[in-house]
Amino acid sequence: MKKLILVRHAKSDWPENTEDIDRPLAESGVDEAQKMSEFLKTRGLEFDKLISSPAKRTLKTCEIFNEIFETDSTINSKLYNPSENNFLSVIYDLDDSDTSIAMFSHNNGISNFANYLTEGLFHFPTCGVAGFEINCNKWSDFDAADKKMIFFYEPQNI
Secondary structure, three states: OEEEEEEEOOOEOOOOOOOHHHOOEOHHHHHHHHHHHHHHHHOOOOOOEEEEOOOHHHHHHHHHHHHHHOOEEEEOHHHOOOOHHHHHHHHHOOOOOOOEEEEEEOOOHHHHHHHHHHOOOOOOOOOOEEEEEEOOOOHHHOOOOOEEEEEEEOHHHO
């Protein structure tokens, strides 16, 4: 059994003359990410690896989570402005020894991928987190495996 956790970056700021990829977290976003990561830790969640989009706001969200979880983290450019296929490509490249993975990404891609997994209507707020159990032993079997959403948390509801 594998676990896939999808995390949308926390609330970002919109400074003038700043490229999208360079947008930082807002102060409220830093608070959101700290609150959410601490909440997940109290729920007993653990990660083998954190994988983040290269965007500044997403990397910072991932870094805040890693202050709590203290695990391996990496950057993957496929998680910036991703399609469902981008997520699948990242998943298929995962090491099978990693059983619990968190991916930090953006809307609309992260919501679309969650909809693909759940076949429902799904929308991630900033710092929203969804967890899925994937009934497989190898990440290469992901697409054909049974998938079950085991939780969805929004910062304003924890």
